[in-house]
Amino acid sequence: MKNSRFLLPLVWLTIFASSCTTNTTDPVDLPKGEFEDGVLIMNEGAFGVNDGEVFHYDPATGVIKENIFRTKNSRPFGGLIQDMVEAEGRLYLVANTGKVEIVIPKDFSLVGGVSLGLDNSRSLVSVNQRLFISDWGPYDGDFNNPDSYIAVVNDLNGGPIAKKIPVSSRPEGMIVAGNFIYVACSAAKKFDVISIASETLAASVAVEGTPSEFLQIEGRLFLYATDENNVFFHEVNPGNYTVVKTTKIPLTNPTPIIALGEGSEVFVVTSTGWPDYDDAVAKVSVNNGQVTNPSFYVGNGIYGIGFKIEGKEIYVAEHNGFQGNGSVFILSPLGILVKTLTVGKGPSGFIFK
């Protein structure tokens, strides 16, 4: 106690001195989070085991961290991951087993989730501090999904579903453009438009092909769709949701698995189908409406693809029959194999940070 009267002024002096010497114009050099850099690899998981997980790959060191959701939260993810969306300082892991888990991207610590009321969730967007989750809805007796919906959650950290907006069958990818949320509905072969203000369905537009995903290419909004022999890029006016133009590119056996490359270049995974099922990655140019390379990469069981802007590398994921862990092949811009990674079950997507 005797010395405490000297201690308090000393603490104040130290704080004052340090505040004077700190250059307030420089950013504070906080340590980076464990997963703030590098590549997050989404592994869907195997059906019936529901062991979806996220791996982290650091290209600088070559180190892979496995099962980071489980490692950081001491429990399994327990679902089949369909999408991994980073928004509003959070990472949303969407599982088709009817849940969304929400983590902080830098360290994967759990902050919340949506677990009640979902059926077959596919993707997510956030707007106006709300979450919009596309969901196929329940299956009927013929394994169709007539009651698909977009679930609205009024909290970025999840919680109860406030509202379900009915949409056309099997909503997949979504995008926020202007005052609307655009939803690609694969079974209905339509895209639906949801008014953000009223949270109601504003329009439902039929398109050629089976739509799966929206893309922003050079500032323009496109809907990607496929049929057996073509890929379609439907350019949509985000102001009035009309299809301005459709670019139809002949390509045999395209799949919904794509990645946007440089400019208007899109990597499209193709599969020859029965009985050989030889898979490949084709490169198409949306601006030119042409296939620039039909077999940029040839593989088997290709399940995901990503384009890393830095270094222009292409990441191709193969599921290895879902019998065990999958593989990721890192390709140079010329398609030369640079590195092979062993990842989780059913690797299907990437976030490059």
Add this chain to the structure above:
Amino acid sequence: MIDPDTVTLPSVEVFSPDIEKYTFGNKVNTITEAELINFQGWPFSDFLQKRTGLFLRQYGSGMLSSLTMRGTSAGHNAVFWNGLPINSPSLGQSDFSIIPVGGFDQASVHFGSGGALYGTDAIGGAVHLTNKLKFGEGHQVRIGSLFGSFGIWNQQLEYGFSNQQFSARTRVYRNFSENDFPFLNITKFGTPMERQDHAKVIQQGGIEDLAWKINSKNLISSSIWWNGTEREIQPIMGSNTKDFQTDTNLRWVLDYFHFSKNKVWNLKSGLVRDDQVFNTSRNQTIQYFLAADMDWEIGRNWNSKTGIRYTYIVGNLSTFRAQESRIELYQSTNFQPNEKLSFSFNLRQMVFDRKIAPFTPSLGGEWQVWENQSSQILFKSNLARSFKVPTLNDRFWVPGGNQDLKSEKSWSGEMSLVYSFKKDNFDLNQRMTYYRMKVDNWIIWLPKGNIWNPQNIREVQNSGVEYSLELSQKIRNWNLALTTNYAWTQAINQTDISENDRSKGNQLPFTPEQKFQSLFSIGKGVFSTFLNFQRVGERFTGTDGSGRLEPYQLWDLGSNCNWSFKKLSGNIGFQINNLFNTDYQVMPLRAMPGRNYQFNLNIRI
């Protein structure tokens, strides 16, 4: 423990072929009615999991349970009911969770390859369920009830009458489980404790057994079993699925036996019909059987059995229809040159769908190595080939069925040492078995694009050690008994399915390398108490050793009292399962019940 089946009237068991007769060199365990009595109405899978060294893949409490023997797959064991093969021809396996204890009197488990003895599927082993009818018992009534936690309520009513020529028995049962046990939902934010929803099981059925001894040389016996199970399919943890499944099984067998001086002729016919409705998807298979064999005692040292079995299969599956005829010829021979040496030599050839299945011979032998007044050491060995024809689904499923599939085939060999000791009131039996097996053309379904397609792609080498111990001691009025089973199983994949596959050299998924089970019981007079322990080692969900599932160990504790009152007798029992409330999963993310209680009462009149 006093056998509750002890009867006061002199009785003679209705003749049925001895399953173990041509199995010298093999390991066959028999599960008696006395061992089953406290499991009235429980799925047979639960009994096998708790009381044997076998491992079953249980997809939840009361849900699909498939047996894996010696590291083979769920479809690599043959299941028989009174001599009829009852594996589904479309799935190639049996769901042991819908076979209720009480639907049969006795079970025998044949470990290891038995293709020459039993036909298709018996690569890892075979399970025989038999009804043991008796003559000369008069009128008998038995009422069995079992109440337990989470809404378990099993009831069985049985009436039988038999004299020296005629025997009849009728059994009806109803088994119910709400299955709403609490569990820790580790897939949800905050890992809440929840009650299992959507896992109710309702099962009911009836069995009629008849036997008529026409005269000393002719006997007719028949059994019919109808079993219906309605299940809410327990969703995988974190999933909201609401699937329903109904299984209806009708089994009928008719045997005619003719006994001559040194021969037993058996004419057998039967029917096995399985109807399964999964949500709205309907699948039906019907198998018709006609078989004949002659068991012949050729001389003092030789026995022979020659037979033929014809099977006609009709499959009305949700995506295809198929018919198939199968015919198989078999020959079994026993040779016992002296009291210390015995051999079994079996042959079988099946033709199915105009294709020739692998020819399957087996040769086994037993040698009494050493014996004195109290001890005996036996050496047993067996070499066998087995096979499994591709299932209807493997060949005809739309889309993906592959009609070019070959039969899976295996070679296996085993050696056992059996040591028995008996002195005064002390009994000891030990058995140690080492086996090796190679399974080729193993069929696995692989995704090709959006379609899954079966292929003969895998080769697996299995090896392992099985140890069993049976020990009993009577000290004054106290009876002590200990049984132990240990299985060390290596099922190593020898193939990679693609350049990037890393399966080769790894243990097959969902196959524990180790399982240990032990039952200790102590009794005095009509009272007995037991403590049962089982430990299942780690398993993997991936073929490449990925996805580790934690080992688990469970303890059960129970007491039993046999009683009699005037003309009534029976037993009453109380049991605590999962004594230490262990949180465990047999299969990934399939919740299993924690500590639970059961009370059972059996009354005989």
